[in-house]
Amino acid sequence: MPEQWKKFLKSSKATYLLIGISILLAAGLLFFPDQDAGKTEPEQCSEILSPDAYTEQLSGQIRQMVTAITGDPAPHVTITLRSMGETVYATEDRQSERSEQEYSGDTLNKTQTDGDREKNYILVKSSDGSQKPLIISQTEPEIRGVVIVTKYGSDHQIREKITQAVKTALDLSATQVCVTGGSEYT
Numbered sequence: 001m002p003e004q005w006k007k008f009l010k011s012s013k014a015t016y017l018l019i020g021i022s023i024l025l026a027a028g029l030l031f032f033p034d035q036d037a038g039k040t041e042p043e044q045c046s047e048i049l050s051p052d053a054y055t056e057q058l059s060g061q062i063r064q065m066v067t068a069i070t071g072d073p074a075p076h077v078t079i080t081l082r083s084m085g086e087t088v089y090a091t092e093d094r095q096s097e098r099s100e101q102e103y104s105g106d107t108l109n110k111t112q113t114d115g116d117r118e119k120n121y122i123l124v125k126s127s128d129g130s131q132k133p134l135i136i137s138q139t140e141p142e143i144r145g146v147v148i149v150t151k152y153g154s155d156h157q158i159r160e161k162i163t164q165a166v167k168t169a170l171d172l173s174a175t176q177v178c179v180t181g182g183s184e185y186t
Contacts, residue, residue: 054141055079062166066150069161075150076182082144090122090134145176154181 049057059077066075095117102110123131146166152158159179166177 051081051084051141054084055081058143058170062146062148062169065165065169066148066162069165070150070152070158072150072152075148077149078147080144080146082142085139085141087138088136090136092120092122094118094120143170143172143176145178146170146172147178147180149180149182151182153179 059079062077062079063075066077067073095115097113097115099111099113101108102112121133124134125131148162148166150158150162153162159181162179163174163177166172166179167174
């Protein structure tokens with residue numbers, strides 16, 4: 001490196017220059033943030049499952065839990081639903097009303113009112129270009145009960161562990177969970 005550069009870097013001018021460049025870069029980041037940082041796609045809830053798909057997915061999770069507790073490789077789990085939950089979509093409502101009154105002299109003879117209502121769902125374009133309705137809220141399906149048949153279900157301590165685990169995982173009462181023993185089943 002030439003001698004002039006070494007002198008310049010050791011001087012106070014170089015220090016001030018580096019501080020000035022750092023301040024300019026910091027200001028640039030503050031006042032001109034990343035263009036894509038503010039662009040967020042509206043949050044969509046997970047895909048809505050059919051009742052059969054939902055109960056099958058949940059049954060699989062309960063089977064894994066029972067297998068972990070008991071060691072039974074193939075417990076049988078049946079879940080019944082009280083309701084499938086509710087999905088509320090964002091809408092734009094328009095209402096127009098038209099009223100006609102018919103007079104004969106000073107007497108009102110007839111009044112007629114017509115109204116139109118229009119309800120449009122607000123659509124959101126996803127990253128793949130498809131349009132889907134914007135979901136405002138979605139409630140979980142309500143479980144009516146769970147029945148678990150396992151070859152270890154006749155043991156009181158195992159039955160209690162499974163019941164407690166299912167109650168905790170699904171926020172159910174003890175009357176909604178039935179664990180029973182079974183022999184070879186398909």
